[in-house]
Amino acid sequence: MCAACAPARDADKLLRRLDFAPYGSAVTRLLLRSCIPLLLFAALPAGAAGNAPSSPFAASTLRTEDARVAAVAYRLALAGETLCPEPSPLTGMLFHHLAEYLPADRLLMIERYGLDRGPGVLTVLAGSPAEQAGLVAGDVLLKVNGRPLPTGASIAADPERKSWRRRIEATEAQLEAELRKGAADIVALREGRELRLTLGSRPGCPARVRLARSPLPQAKDGSAPPTDRLERLRLARDKDVNAFVTDGRVTITTAMLDFIENDDELALILAHEMGHLILKHPPMHEGDKLLASIGIRSGTFWKREEAADRLGIRLLAAAGYDVEAVIPFWRRFLRAYDTPQIFRYHPSLGARERIAREEIQAIRAARPSL
Ligand SMILES: [Zn+2]
Numbered sequence: 001m002c003a004a005c006a007p008a009r010d011a012d013k014l015l016r017r018l019d020f021a022p023y024g025s026a027v028t029r030l031l032l033r034s035c036i037p038l039l040l041f042a043a044l045p046a047g048a049a050g051n052a053p054s055s056p057f058a059a060s061t062l063r064t065e066d067a068r069v070a071a072v073a074y075r076l077a078l079a080g081e082t083l084c085p086e087p088s089p090l091t092g093m094l095f096h097h098l099a100e101y102l103p104a105d106r107l108l109m110i111e112r113y114g115l116d117r118g119p120g121v122l123t124v125l126a127g128s129p130a131e132q133a134g135l136v137a138g139d140v141l142l143k144v145n146g147r148p149l150p151t152g153a154s155i156a157a158d159p160e161r162k163s164w165r166r167r168i169e170a171t172e173a174q175l176e177a178e179l180r181k182g183a184a185d186i187v188a189l190r191e192g193r194e195l196r197l198t199l200g201s202r203p204g205c206p207a208r209v210r211l212a213r214s215p216l217p218q219a220k221d222g223s224a225p226p227t228d229r230l231e232r233l234r235l236a237r238d239k240d241v242n243a244f245v246t247d248g249r250v251t252i253t254t255a256m257l258d259f260i261e262n263d264d265e266l267a268l269i270l271a272h273e274m275g276h277l278i279l280k281h282p283p284m285h286e287g288d289k290l291l292a293s294i295g296i297r298s299g300t301f302w303k304r305e306e307a308a309d310r311l312g313i314r315l316l317a318a319a320g321y322d323v324e325a326v327i328p329f330w331r332r333f334l335r336a337y338d339t340p341q342i343f344r345y346h347p348s349l350g351a352r353e354r355i356a357r358e359e360i361q362a363i364r365a366a367r368p369s370l
Contacts, residue, residue, distance in 0.1 A: 073209040073270050073274070074090065074125055075267075077206070080314075083314055086206075091175075092130045093135060094122040095119040097168050098115035099155045115152040117189055118140045118141045118152060119171055133186070133199040141188055141189075144199075147174070185198060205277075206278065208250065209252065210249055240256075243272075252266075267321040271312035271321075272309060275309070278311060279308065334349040
């Protein structure tokens, strides 16, 4: 029975929400699984329908929400350097890739951003090594230290989602590997012309982040929401109030951005997920969650959550965010979205409050000025 099915546009994504939403219970998943054939049938994209974006080139690339998430993650990552046993080279930019867009939109993305040539620069943070190198949103990276980066066209030609996702991650990893050796020579494409730049980095915690677009509310008359169609059609998306880690990257949904009240709350969510990355927690698979929800190995998952909570609070404090935001957030979030104990594989509200109090107390004992 599919009465409980959400009107998903991406059935695969529905089954891949991994970490943050405690209401993603085994029961919900079983319902979703039973609905997948219908979802796949009904969730075909709207294709090329919609209004052309009206925003100018740079503004459409440098989107406010992407920039906000990137900025908070970057601040956490820089401040947390001493908490990370294996620092990453941070540049202060986010990428977007041709394969992340629906096939119907790729020609537009090629015309507009040149994404068939290489990874596109989505966001450049003020004061970051990427900005100091002269990179701007809209640039496309072609080569690093003389070696070509895989073209967007070759990756997008791969029909397997898992496969092209891996190749996208490998592209960004290639850049990071070169930056670990020192400043890198970059060949970038800007408005049809190639330019050479020197890109440095700063050490910090791993902080690759991605914003997943949740569906925008429809107008009361049923018409599509007035928005840049690229915002609607970019593939990374999830309908829930959620954040999770996959493939070494933190994803947070726009629905979660709507739920949080300030940057302290955004920081605590990102810091928790970065905690999983730093601690190298393996992602939970569907089978894990099903077993954990009926009590099998649930202790293992609870311990990982506790460890990510504790490290996340330390990252928050190191970056100067307000650690007092933690407990009110968990109260609001878990009261809105928690599941009955029997289906839960995350710590309860009481446990999360205790963990937060202990960690904040320990930080204050070491740093009375906090
Ligand atoms: Zn977690």
